[in-house]
Amino acid sequence: MLGKTLLPAVMRLPGDGFLAFIEIEGLTHIYHAGQDNEEKALDGIDLTVEEGEFVAVIGANGSGKSTLAKHLNAILLPTAGVVRVNGIDTRDGSRLWDIRQTVGMVFQNPDNQIIAAVVEDDVAFGPENLGVDPPEIRRRVEEALAAVRMTEFRQFEPHLLSGGQKQRVAIAGALAMRTRCLVMDEPTAMLDPAGRQEVLATVKRLHDESGITVVYITHYMEEAAAADRVIAMENGRVALMGPPRSVFPQVETLKRLGLDVPLAADVACRLRQKGVRLPEDIMTEEDLVKALCPSS
Ligand code: ADP
Ligand code: MG
DSSP states (O other), X not given: OOOGGGSOOOOBOXXXXXXXXXXXXEEEEEETTTSTTOEEEEEEEEEEEOTTOEEEEEEOTTSSHHHHHHHTTTSSOOSEEEEEETTEETTOGGGHHHHHHHEEEXXXXXXXXXXXXXXXXXXXXXXXXXXXXXXXXXHHHHHHHHHTTOGGGTTSOGGGSOHHHHHXXXXXXXXXXXXXXXXXXXXXXXXXXXXXXXXXXXXHHXXXXXXXXXXXXXXXXXXXXXXXXXXXXXXXXXXXXEOHHHHTTOHHHHHHTTXXXXXXXXHXXXXXXXXXXOOTTOOSHHHHHHHHOTXX
């Protein structure tokens, strides 16, 4: 099991207290800047993510979610503004591997992320590249596979795994790098409901038990509802941000952003319009039942 103690200590700056784990200031990203086809994908984003937070990012297609994710481990660099990861400016090329080691990425397509022919070799790939000693690599692989509950599949060929299992192996690959933050870009979009459930449960457990920071991009509102904080994007900007309970009841805004609305929040909104008095923070079906039948 990946214990809290295995994660490096939170960085503290002498004199000025804690620095947010991820700090984004005025981040603008323009693809093909200066050319005819230039495209402003991010437009002056200000955002911080604290160590140990679980943040969900939602937003319509093209709103800039993937572009934002790619700034968190320096796959992309700002056209303007600053991104700092654990105090490191992502533009500092000499620290690129520190950043890549701190923030692990998991992408949508499970088949594009596994390179080795055997599961445990794939998990070992990252630490091998970092030049970690073989006995330490073996320890990390064992620990990472246990953390995603994939130990029994260590000798498997990846093509024999389900999509959900492949995503768990991808997560293990990041954990074996001793990553402190997982950035996941629609990791469940290509999975069936069972696979979605197993990936979300794995991420949630790692977050709860190991305190790993999670930035989780998703189209599924029920997944976003599991986060500490939800960020809704629109046209390269943050349109809405807050705990799920304050974001999801904002039915009109979510619809304007082209997003699904949790069924219970939608029904509660329509009942309110008909004059039924209900609390403002209804998000789940359970909340709604409780509000309508308080004694049940
Ligand atoms: P999302 O992940 O929310 O769907 P993206 O970050 O992929 O949004 O895209 C944001 C905007 O940037 C879109 O208008 C998209 O067309 C554009 N874009 C994304 N990637 C590229 C690229 N490699 N080249 C040019 N434009 C891009
Ligand atoms: Mg995307």
